[in-house]
Amino acid sequence: MHDLREIRENPEKFKTGLIRRGEDRTVIDKVLNLDEERRKLILEVETLKSKRNSESQQVGLLKKKGEDASEIIVAMKRLGDEIKELDEKQGLIETQIEELLLGIPNVPHPSIPDGKDDKENVTVNLWGEPTKFTFDPKPHWDIGTDLDILDFDRAGKITGSRFTIMKKSAAKLSRALISFMIDVHTSQNGYSEIYPPYMVNSASMTGTGQLPKFAEDAFKIDKTDYWLVPTAEVPVTNMYRDEILDISDLPIYHVAYTACFRAEAGSAGRDTRGLIRQHQFDKVELVKFVLPEDSYNELDKLTANAARILELLGLPYRKVMMCTGDVGFSAAKKFDLEVWMPSYNNYVEISSCSNFEAFQARRANIRFRREAGAKPEFVHTLNGSGLAVGRTIAAIMENYQTEDGSVIVPEALRPYMGIDKISK
């Protein structure tokens, strides 16, 4: 969410941001008109309230002296009705402004390219080379089914499409990856581990930007105000909602594993096979709370932390900078890490690292003070996958497959797996 005062002072900045994203900029003028009306009303109603307060005080004083105050009381009763009417009008306008503000995306950072969609993203660098095979490589869904470690059919039976049962070495690989990733981030990259709830309330979903605009992408628990987390970003970022953080605690780095749940409402027919697009998947997430002046440096570090996992696993990847059309609603700048996926003969997103600047912090009201007595400022929040576990399993199975249908276990995972090869 944006600061109303900032929009008032610099509307062009926000209009330009919307234009760069290819979105309707007239919302800014709508907000400004409502804001003007709102401030006029405030001025009017506050004058009346000030009068009511002082006159009411007179009533108390008169009564103490045993004098008659009924004239003031009658007058104030009338004034009270007037105030009530104006208050309601003001509340209505403020609700309208709030609704508009919650629907305005973040302003893209100047450094990111203009573009309509993912085709105009820019590759920043490549690590490794697409894996070459001396035989015809199989997609991971075939490898997994043939090894009897992935079971899509029974998952469909017990739940539905876009769910998977992982068995034996696949199940263990999943556990191994989660532990491996968390261990690297806590012991080498300075993150502190969090294990949060998998359900959050609507206020949290609003705080990070999933609500109100993207309700159809998430699963809502019937008869409650709870949502299944689409990413650990939501519970972890909202940990500090409505708090003023101590500057000596900044920057805060958290790493959290959760299962993630996504309705995938707009993805019918896409990535229907395998582990790439599931309603439930595992992810290790990195979340940072930092000083505003540090956030872009922190974004580079966070992206490097996520990339480090791919490098340790020996998986070829590229780093891509998102263009304005693909940067996402809440982010000002975003890098995707895309892993080489032989079955797609292409790179597939496996991590998304974003700087939200104060966009989420303002929604969630997460602040800090530079010194005692100083005015609280909003922190900058960042997050990134470190990594998506299901896609990592798919990438390992495909890139490390052998001609006989088994899968070599990457060196870094062997201590966690206890074996160096997954075979029949």
Add this chain to the structure above:
RNA sequence: GGAGAAGUACCCAAGUGGCUGAAGGGUCCGCACUCGAAAUGCGGUAGGUCAGCUAAGCUGGCGCGGGGGUUCAAAUCCCCCCUUCUCCGCCA
């Protein structure tokens, strides 16, 4: 699920209808004591948010878990909700 208690600013905490933006602490700053620090003593500043006029600042509104209500006037009275704690019940 049942019974009871509580929620006041960054933290602790007093406050049951008007003079309470809210005592007192802590935190923070200065001074004294000390070789220095701690502890102690003395003095002092600040406090969230919105609006207005401005250069610092000043004025006003809101605000005491959240939302509604009663009243000329609400931290204080009433209703609903949330959270925490204690006891009981149930349970992995």
